[in-house]
Amino acid sequence: xxxxxxxxxxxxxxxxxxxxxKCTYSVSGNPYLFWYVQYPNxxxxxxxxxxxxxNLVKGSYGFEAEFNKSQTSFHLKKPSALVSDSALYFxxxxxxxxxxxxxxxxxxxxxVFP
Amino acid sequence: xxxxxxxxxxxxxxxxxxxxxxxxxxxxxSYMFWYRxxxxxxxxxxxxxxxxxxxxKGEVPDGYxxxxxxxxxxxxxxxxxxxxxxxxxxxxxxxxxxxANVLTFGAGSRLTVL
Numbered sequence: 098x099x100x101x102x103x104x105x106x107x108x109x110x111x112x113x114x115x116x117x118x119k120c121t122y123s124v125s126g127n128p129y130l131f132w133y134v135q136y137p138n139x140x141x142x143x144x145x146x147x148x149x150x151x152n153l154v155k156g157s158y159g160f161e162a163e164f165n166k167s168q169t170s171f172h173l174k175k176p177s178a179l180v181s182d183s184a185l186y187f188x189x190x191x192x193x194x195x196x197x198x199x200x201x202x203x204x205x206x207x208x209v210f211p
Numbered sequence: 212x213x214x215x216x217x218x219x220x221x222x223x224x225x226x227x228x229x230x231x232x233x234x235x236x237x238x239x240x241s242y243m244f245w246y247r248x249x250x251x252x253x254x255x256x257x258x259x260x261x262x263x264x265x266x267x268k269g270e271v272p273d274g275y276x277x278x279x280x281x282x283x284x285x286x287x288x289x290x291x292x293x294x295x296x297x298x299x300x301x302x303x304x305x306x307x308x309x310x311a312n313v314l315t316f317g318a319g320s321r322l323t324v325l
Contacts, residue, residue, distance in 0.1 A: 140316030197308030
């Protein structure tokens with residue numbers, strides 16, 4: 098079955114430290130992978146995506162993600178966290194059975210402490 | 212203003228009542244989606260539409276009805292609301308459904324069923 102997993106419900110990091118939000122996927126074929134962010138009382142916003150090409154993808158607000166095919170992972174990273182990065186982060190993968198749709202993970206809450 | 216708007220933003224209703232959540236987008240995007248967001252489940256797709264008069268079920272369609280008579284509008288109706296339908300509902304749109312395109316989300320509608 099196709100799925101995407103975010104193993105951590107919450108990640109805590111101090112401001113200025115690097116952050117990683119983990120995502121692993123299980124799909125057949127070549128995955129299309131996405132990260133979205135949700136700030137309080139707002140809809141989700143697109144951060145970045147991997148379709149093909151360079152395994153390191155750069156996105157909005159200084160975030161980047163590394164596609165690792167052997168580990169079936171697509172972890173979100175940022176070299177230096179800001180308090181304003183505190184939000185809910187969702188990983189998503191394209192549904193191979195119906196490529197019109199995305200399958201979302203359960204989300205990881207990132208808390209950056211000053 | 213351009214964008215995707217949802218109404219109402221907050222709604223409290225009683226079990227058995229009919230409720231309609233509205234979604235309007237100004238980009239003339241072909242695809243529109245309805246998701247529900249619940250703790251521990253992330254985002255789950257309820258229904259989606261590839262174009263006017265074309266709709267299809269998502270992961271959790273039971274108890275919901277959609278229509279799309281115009282490209283810009285995609286209302287979601289709960290015909291007889293149940294407590295299990297208490298959730299935050301998000302509408303989204305995308306230019307196409309290739310799976311590589313970015314979803315743009317509305318701000319959400321928080322529904323409480325008493």
